[in-house]
Each structure stands twice: as C-alpha cells, then as structure tokens.
Amino acid sequence: MSEATFMGVPRDKISWHPTIDYEKCNFCMECATFCPHRVFEQREGDRRLVVANPNNCVVLCRACSKTCGPDALTFPDKQSTIAEIKQIREQESVQ
Amino acid sequence: MNSAILSCTGLDKPEGSVAREVAIRMASSADSEIICPVLLNRSLARYKKSLAENTLIAVDGCSTRCASKLAEGLGIKIDRKVLISDVLKSSAVTLEPSLNLGPNGLGLAQAVVDDLVQSLNAPSEPIPSAAPSGAFPPPTEHLMVTHDKFEFRIPATDYMFNENDVWVRVVDGVAHVGISDYMQQSLTDINYFDATKTDTDVDQFGELGSLESAKAVFEIIAPASGTVVAVNAETVANPGLINEDPYGRGWLVEMKLSNWPEDRALLLKPEAYAKTVKHKAEEA
Numbered sequence: 001m002s003e004a005t006f007m008g009v010p011r012d013k014i015s016w017h018p019t020i021d022y023e024k025c026n027f028c029m030e031c032a033t034f035c036p037h038r039v040f041e042q043r044e045g046d047r048r049l050v051v052a053n054p055n056n057c058v059v060l061c062r063a064c065s066k067t068c069g070p071d072a073l074t075f076p077d078k079q080s081t082i083a084e085i086k087q088i089r090e091q092e093s094v095q
Numbered sequence: 096m097n098s099a100i101l102s103c104t105g106l107d108k109p110e111g112s113v114a115r116e117v118a119i120r121m122a123s124s125a126d127s128e129i130i131c132p133v134l135l136n137r138s139l140a141r142y143k144k145s146l147a148e149n150t151l152i153a154v155d156g157c158s159t160r161c162a163s164k165l166a167e168g169l170g171i172k173i174d175r176k177v178l179i180s181d182v183l184k185s186s187a188v189t190l191e192p193s194l195n196l197g198p199n200g201l202g203l204a205q206a207v208v209d210d211l212v213q214s215l216n217a218p219s220e221p222i223p224s225a226a227p228s229g230a231f232p233p234p235t236e237h238l239m240v241t242h243d244k245f246e247f248r249i250p251a252t253d254y255m256f257n258e259n260d261v262w263v264r265v266v267d268g269v270a271h272v273g274i275s276d277y278m279q280q281s282l283t284d285i286n287y288f289d290a291t292k293t294d295t296d297v298d299q300f301g302e303l304g305s306l307e308s309a310k311a312v313f314e315i316i317a318p319a320s321g322t323v324v325a326v327n328a329e330t331v332a333n334p335g336l337i338n339e340d341p342y343g344r345g346w347l348v349e350m351k352l353s354n355w356p357e358d359r360a361l362l363l364k365p366e367a368y369a370k371t372v373k374h375k376a377e378e379a
Contacts, residue, residue: 030159037378058258058375059258060300063312066158066311066312067312068158069107069158071180
C-alpha cells in the first residue's frame with residue numbers, strides 16, 4: 001500500500017481509519033465480513049477483532065460503521081481530515 | 096396515506112425498544128398496521144394484502160437493521176426508513192439503559208411518531224422533485240477497466256470523479272451527480288435511496304444522502320460544493336435504475352455549484368479514475 005495515494009497525498013500521511021471501542025464491541029464481525037479492503041482482522045484472545053490495516057481504509061468512507069449494531073466504530077472528524085489533506089497538498093504542491 | 100409499520104422487536108437494546116414503541120404508537124395514533132417481524136418471517140402471506148396496499152415504514156433500532164434486512168430479504172419494498180440510533184445521535188436525548196423505556200425513551204418515540212405522522216399527512220408531491228433541467232443523454236464512449244470476470248465502465252468525457260466513487264457531470268453550468276459503475280456493482284442491487292432535501296447547501300466531500308443495498312449502506316460523498324436544487328424522483332421511486340444506468344437515468348441529484356473552479360482540482364478525470372478503480376478492484 002506504500003504507493004497508494006488519496007487526492008494525490010500519500011495514504012500513509014492521512015490519519016483516517018476506524019477505531020474500535022472495545023467497551024461496546026460484541027465481536028459480531030459484521031464489519032470485518034463487510035469491508036472489502038481487509039482493514040479488520042480477527043485474532044485470538046480477548047480482542048478478537050483489530051484494525052490491522054488502517055491504511056487500507058478508503059479515506060472518508062465510514063461504511064463499516066453503518067453495519068455496527070453496538071455503534072462501536074468511530075472515525076476522525078471528516079472536515080478536519082479534508083483540511084489536513086489540503087494542507088499536505090499545499091505543502092507538497094501536489095497537482 | 097395508509098401505512099404499515101415494521102419495527103425491530105425491541106428485545107436486544109434500548110434503541111430497539113424505542114423502535115417497537117414507535118410501532119405501537121403509530122398503530123394507535125396514525126392507524127398504521129403493525130407488521131410483526133417474527134410472524135412476517137414465518138408467514139409472508141399473512142401480510143401480503145397490507146404490504147400491497149400500504150406505505151411501508153421500517154423502523155430499525157440500531158445499525159444491524161434487522162427490520163430493513165428482513166424486508167429486503169423477502170423482496171419487500173420499503174417506502175420510508177427510520178433508524179433510531181441515528182435519530183438519537185442528532186438529538187440531545189440520552190436513553191435510559193433498560194429495555195423498559197423511561198421518560199427519555201418514550202419522549203423520543205413520540206417525537207419520531209409525530210415526525211412520521213406529519214410526513215404521512217403532508218401532500219405527497221414534495222419529497223423528490225424532478226430535475227428542472229430535465230434528462231441528459233447518457234455517455235456514448237467509455238473507458239473500460241477489467242478485473243477477473245468484472246468490467247467497469249467509465250465515461251470518457253464530461254464526467255469527473257472523487258475517490259469515493261461519486262461522479263459529477265457539469266455541462267452548460269448544470270451539475271448532475273451520481274455513483275460510478277464500479278460502485279453500483281460493488282453495492283449490488285440498490286434498494287433504497289435516502290436523498291438529501293432540495294435547497295440544502297453541501298460542502299465538497301459533505302454528505303448528499305445515502306444508498307442502501309443488502310450488502311452495505313453507502314454515503315454519497317459530494318464531489319463538489321453547492322446547493323442541491325433537485326433530486327431525481329425516478330431513482331427515489333426505483334433505485335434499481337442506479338444499477339441499470341449509473342451514468343444516465345440513474346443520476347441522483349442536481350446541484351448549483353458554488354466553488355467549481357477550486358473543487359475540480361480535487362477531482363479525477365476519467366483516465367485517473369480508471370487507475371483508481373483498477374487499484375481498488377485488485378485490492379478487494
């Protein structure tokens with residue numbers, strides 16, 4: 001994924017991915033089953049679900065959270081992320 | 096307008112209990128017929144007449160969307176949806192942590208009922224409006240992206256895309272917005288289009304409503320900033336059009352753009368979007 005970009009900005013410079021609230025998650029795995037980009041992985045142990053590949057997450061996409069009954073997935077503020085992307089573009093003069 | 100109401104059973108979490116309470120109150124105050132989800136699942140025939148004659152409202156408690164998914168699985172068209180967890184987020188209410196609803200939960204249920212009754216009693220015309228500019232010809236030339244047995248079409252001219260698979264077509268100062276062939280294929284059969292209201296101002300990358308299929312709920316991320324001046328009444332009534340003709344009759348909204356010269360710098364031309372689609376298809 002190192003070559004991946006979003007709006008011309010290297011993907012690994014954009015902090016956009018789901019965060020799991022383990023107090024709420026019931027490990028139903030709906031999100032992991034749904035996400036075609038393999039952002040989530042199932043593991044052994046107490047935390048049976050982890051965000052294993054955060055940079056695989058499509059920037060601004062929040063579709064997995066719409067599958068989450070316990071409302072355990074959160075994302076960064078969208079407007080802040082867009083501002084961050086625009087700032088990086090300006091700094092790097094990405095066209 | 097007569098309605099039938101299919102709700103969550105309300106036996107898992109408080110949001111579900113609110114959904115159930117909405118169904119009970121709608122039955123008593125708005126003369127809606129309750130569709131029991133458990134019985135519906137056992138015997139579709141029991142509700143066949145009611146479903147054929149009434150506007151169907153699905154009220155889900157949480158994003159698991161059991162009521163909606165049940166209807167969709169049985170091939171039943173839903174006319175109106177309410178998701179209590181979303182209503183809760185946009186209100187200042189905190190639900191009591193019990194399946195037995197307290198004053199907050201009961202108040203929220205009544206507020207949802209009032210809103211539903213008001214919309215059912217409103218004149219049927221204003222929900223979607225036809226595009227003032229009318230239909231536009233579908234693209235004639237396409238770029239093709241192939242991956243395994245799949246083929247994804249991308250119009251060769253006139254359309255620009257954001258990286259969230261939403262296109263904008265700006266011709267003669269009129270902007271139409273829709274989703275790409277790649278996204279409609281990813282979603283599979285689209286069965287619900289929850290459109291943003293007309294006259295709403297939206298920022299670039301803000302929300303223009305959502306699309307729903309059995310597979311996912313898709314946020315329509317605005318490719319440009321501006322005002323929604325029309326919603327495609329045809330796609331609201333028949334969301335399958337988005338699958339059939341994503342770049343033509345399946346358009347979603349028409350916008351009056353407010354910052355197009357700047358916004359377009361953050362969009363992809365067809366050739367660049369084709370590379371993005373190729374990358375996404377290979378990664379999935």
